[in-house]
Amino acid sequence: MTTKITIDPVTRVEGHGRVTIHLDEYGHVKESYFHIVEFRGFERFIQGHPYWEAPVLVQRLCGICPVSHHLAAAKAIDQIVGVEPWELSPTATLLRRLMHYGQIFQSHALHFFYLASPDLLFGVDAPPEKRNVVAVALENRELAVKGITMRKFGQEIIRAVAGKKIHGILAVPGGVHKTFSPEERDYFLNGKEIENIDTMIEWSQEMVNFMRDYHIKNRKFLDEFAAFPSGHLGMVDANGGLELYDGKLRAISSDGKITLPDINTSDYQDYFSEAVAQWSYMKFPYLKQVGRENGWNRVGPLARINVCDFIPTPLAEKARQEYMAFSGQKVNNSTLYSHWARLIEVLHCAELIKELLTDDNIFGNDLIRTGTPRLKGIGIIEAPRGTLTHHYEVDEKGKIIRCNLIVSTTHNNDAMNRAVKWVAEQVISRKGTLTDSMLNQVEIAIRAYDPCLSCATQAMGKMPLQAELYNHEGVLIDEKSRN
Amino acid sequence: MKNPETETNSILLIGIGNSGRRDDGLGWQFAEEASLLIPEGIDYEFRYQLQIEDAMLVSRYKTVIFADATYENTEEGYSIRKCLPASHYFYSSHVQSPETILYLCDEIYRKKPQAFTIAITGYEWELKNGISNKATDNLEKALASWMHDLYPSLRIEQDKEQTSKQAF
Numbered sequence: 001m002t003t004k005i006t007i008d009p010v011t012r013v014e015g016h017g018r019v020t021i022h023l024d025e026y027g028h029v030k031e032s033y034f035h036i037v038e039f040r041g042f043e044r045f046i047q048g049h050p051y052w053e054a055p056v057l058v059q060r061l062c063g064i065c066p067v068s069h070h071l072a073a074a075k076a077i078d079q080i081v082g083v084e085p086w087e088l089s090p091t092a093t094l095l096r097r098l099m100h101y102g103q104i105f106q107s108h109a110l111h112f113f114y115l116a117s118p119d120l121l122f123g124v125d126a127p128p129e130k131r132n133v134v135a136v137a138l139e140n141r142e143l144a145v146k147g148i149t150m151r152k153f154g155q156e157i158i159r160a161v162a163g164k165k166i167h168g169i170l171a172v173p174g175g176v177h178k179t180f181s182p183e184e185r186d187y188f189l190n191g192k193e194i195e196n197i198d199t200m201i202e203w204s205q206e207m208v209n210f211m212r213d214y215h216i217k218n219r220k221f222l223d224e225f226a227a228f229p230s231g232h233l234g235m236v237d238a239n240g241g242l243e244l245y246d247g248k249l250r251a252i253s254s255d256g257k258i259t260l261p262d263i264n265t266s267d268y269q270d271y272f273s274e275a276v277a278q279w280s281y282m283k284f285p286y287l288k289q290v291g292r293e294n295g296w297n298r299v300g301p302l303a304r305i306n307v308c309d310f311i312p313t314p315l316a317e318k319a320r321q322e323y324m325a326f327s328g329q330k331v332n333n334s335t336l337y338s339h340w341a342r343l344i345e346v347l348h349c350a351e352l353i354k355e356l357l358t359d360d361n362i363f364g365n366d367l368i369r370t371g372t373p374r375l376k377g378i379g380i381i382e383a384p385r386g387t388l389t390h391h392y393e394v395d396e397k398g399k400i401i402r403c404n405l406i407v408s409t410t411h412n413n414d415a416m417n418r419a420v421k422w423v424a425e426q427v428i429s430r431k432g433t434l435t436d437s438m439l440n441q442v443e444i445a446i447r448a449y450d451p452c453l454s455c456a457t458q459a460m461g462k463m464p465l466q467a468e469l470y471n472h473e474g475v476l477i478d479e480k481s482r483n
Numbered sequence: 484m485k486n487p488e489t490e491t492n493s494i495l496l497i498g499i500g501n502s503g504r505r506d507d508g509l510g511w512q513f514a515e516e517a518s519l520l521i522p523e524g525i526d527y528e529f530r531y532q533l534q535i536e537d538a539m540l541v542s543r544y545k546t547v548i549f550a551d552a553t554y555e556n557t558e559e560g561y562s563i564r565k566c567l568p569a570s571h572y573f574y575s576s577h578v579q580s581p582e583t584i585l586y587l588c589d590e591i592y593r594k595k596p597q598a599f600t601i602a603i604t605g606y607e608w609e610l611k612n613g614i615s616n617k618a619t620d621n622l623e624k625a626l627a628s629w630m631h632d633l634y635p636s637l638r639i640e641q642d643k644e645q646t647s648k649q650a651f
Binding site (some may be wrong): 114133134137141143144149155336 | 536590591
C-alpha cells in the first residue's frame with residue numbers, strides 16, 4: 001500500500017500541471033511524477049496549411065513567448081524556400097536578432113520579477129497571499145517599477161520591430177517584411193520618451209549584483225535545493241561563446257564532458273530521440289548515443305551558462321566569470337542557480353540590443369532573399385526557457401505534411417521530475433502531512449525551469465491549486481487547496 | 484514614435500479579448516468601432532489580457548475604460564460600471580483584472596484614474612472569427628450607451644477641468 005499526494009495544478013506556472021507523490025507505508029517517497037495533463041496537438045493542427053503560414057500560426061501556441069516560436073518557425077521556413085541562415089540579408093538577420101533579444105529580455109524580466117522574486121524576497125514559508133508580485137510591488141516599490149519598466153522595454157522593442165507586442169509579425173520566408181527607422185532607433189537610445197537602453201543595462205547589472213549577493217547570503221540553501229546531476233544542452237557560436245539565435249548545439253555531462261560536440265542544428269534528428277510516458281502528454285527528449293537513462297539534458301539559462309566557454313559581451317562575461325568562480329569553476333547542477341544565470345542573460349541581451357541599435361545596417365532595405373525550394377526545414381533557436389526546435393516537411397505544393405516541435409519545457413521534463421522528487425524526498429518524506437511551505441517548495445523547484453506547460457503540450461489553461469495527502473491505506477488524511 | 488509621457492489624451496479605452504474566439508472579440512470590436520466614431524481625443528489600446536505592466540499605462544490617464552466580453556447575462560445585453568481598485572491577484576503572470584491593475588497603479592505609481600468597465604454579453608466562444616448576431620446586438624447597444632451617455636459625461640468633466648485650468 002502506498003500513500004499518494006496530489007498537487008493539482010501547479011501555480012505561477014503557465015499552463016496546467018499536476019504533481020503526485022507516492023509514499024510507502026513508512027512515509028518515505030516511493031515515486032513522484034510531474035504530470036502534464038493538457039493536450040492541444042498543434043503539430044497535427046498545422047498539417048495541411050501552406051508553409052508560409054507556419055511562422056504566424058505557431059506563435060499562437062503561446063502569449064508568453066510567441067516571438068520564439070515565430071523565429072524558430074521562420075528559420076525552418078527559410079530553408080524550405082532555400083535560404084540558409086547565413087544567406088539572409090544583414091538587415092534581416094539583425095532585425096530578427098533584435099526581436100529575439102527583446103523577447104528574451106522581457107521574458108526573463110517577467111520571470112524574475114513576477115514569478116521568482118516573491119519566493120526569493122519572502123522565503124518559502126511566507127503565506128500564499130504574500131507569494132505574488134502584488135506583494136512584491138507593495139513591499140519593494142522600486143524593484144517593482146524597475147521590473148515593469150524592463151519588461152515594458154523588451155516589449156517595446158518587439159512592438160517596434162514587429163508591429164505589436166504579442167503575435168506581431170516580422171519574419172517572412174527568406175527575411176523580414178519591414179526595416180527599422182532612425183526615429184524608432186532614437187526612441188530606445190535617447191531616453192526622452194522611455195528609459196533608454198543604457199538604463200536597461202545599468203538596471204540589469206543591479207539585478208545581477210542583487211542575485212550574486214543573495215547567493216552569498218543564502219549559499220547553502222541555493223547550493224543544495226533540488227541539486228542533482230544532469231546533462232546540459234545549449235547553443236554556442238563558432239568560438240564556443242554563448243549564442244541565442246543561430247549556432248551549433250553542444251551538450252555536456254554533469255561533470256563537463258562533451259556529449260554532443262557542436263553539431264549543426266539541421267542534424268538534430270541524428271542525435272536526439274523522444275521517449276513517452278503513460279502519465280504525461282509531454283515527451284522526454286534524450287541523446288541517442290547516451291541513452292534514455294542518462295541522455296536527458298537540462299536546457300535554459302543554467303544549461304546555457306554551463307555549456308558555453310564565454311559570453312561575447314563584456315559586462316555579461318564579467319558577470320559569468322563571477323558566477324563561475326562562485327560555482328568553483330565547475331558545471332553547476334543546482335536548480336536554483338537558474339535565476340542567477342537568467343539575470344546574466346538579461347544583461348547579455350541588454351548589451352546585444354545596444355549593439356544592434358547602434359548598427360546602421362538595421363536601416364537597410366535589402367530584406368528578403370530567395371533560393372531553391374526544398375521539402376524540409378529545421379529551425380532551432382535558444383528561446384528564453386531553452387532550446388526550441390521547429391521541424392517542418394512540406395509536399396510539392398508547399399503544404400505542411402509533418403511538423404515536430406520540441407520546446408524547451410519538454411527538454412526539461414526529466415529535470416523537473418527530478419527536482420520534484422528531490423523536494424518530495426527532502427521535505428515531504430516521513431512528515432505525514434502537507435503544509436503550504438512544502439507545496440511551495442515543490443513549486444519553487446518547478447518554477448526555476450520557468451516551464452511553459454501550454455507550449456510543451458501546445459495547450460492553455462489554469463486552475464486553482466489542490467493537494468491531497470493519503471495514508472498508506474488510501475485514506476485522505478490532509479487536504480489543501482488554493483483558489 | 485509617440486511620446487507616451489506627453490502626447491497622451493486624457494481618456495484611454497482598452498479593448499480586451501481575442502477576436503479568434505468568436506464573442507471574446509467583443510472588447511476589441513467595441514474599441515475598434517469606438518475609434519471610428521471618436522477618432523480624436525481618446526487613446527485606444529487592444530489587449531488579449533491585462534498584464535501587470537498595464538498599471539504603468541493607465542497611470543498616464545485621467546480616465547480609463549476597460550471594454551470586455553462577459554459570460555454573464557446582463558439585463559441590457561451589456562453593463563457599464565464604475566471600476567474601483569482591488570488587491571486580488573491571479574496566480575498567473577499574464578492575466579490580471581481591471582481592479583488589480585488600478586490597485587497596482589495606485590500602489591506603484593501613486594495615480595488613481597477614474598475607471599469604468601464596459602462588459603458586453605457574449606454567447607459563442609469557439610475558435611473562429613466573427614461575433615455572433617445576438618452578441619452584435621449587445622455590442623451596438625453598448626456603443627450607443629457609450630456615445631450618448633458615458634462619453635458625453637466624460638467630455639463635460641474634461642471641459643470643466645480645462646476651463647478651470649485656463650481660469651488659473
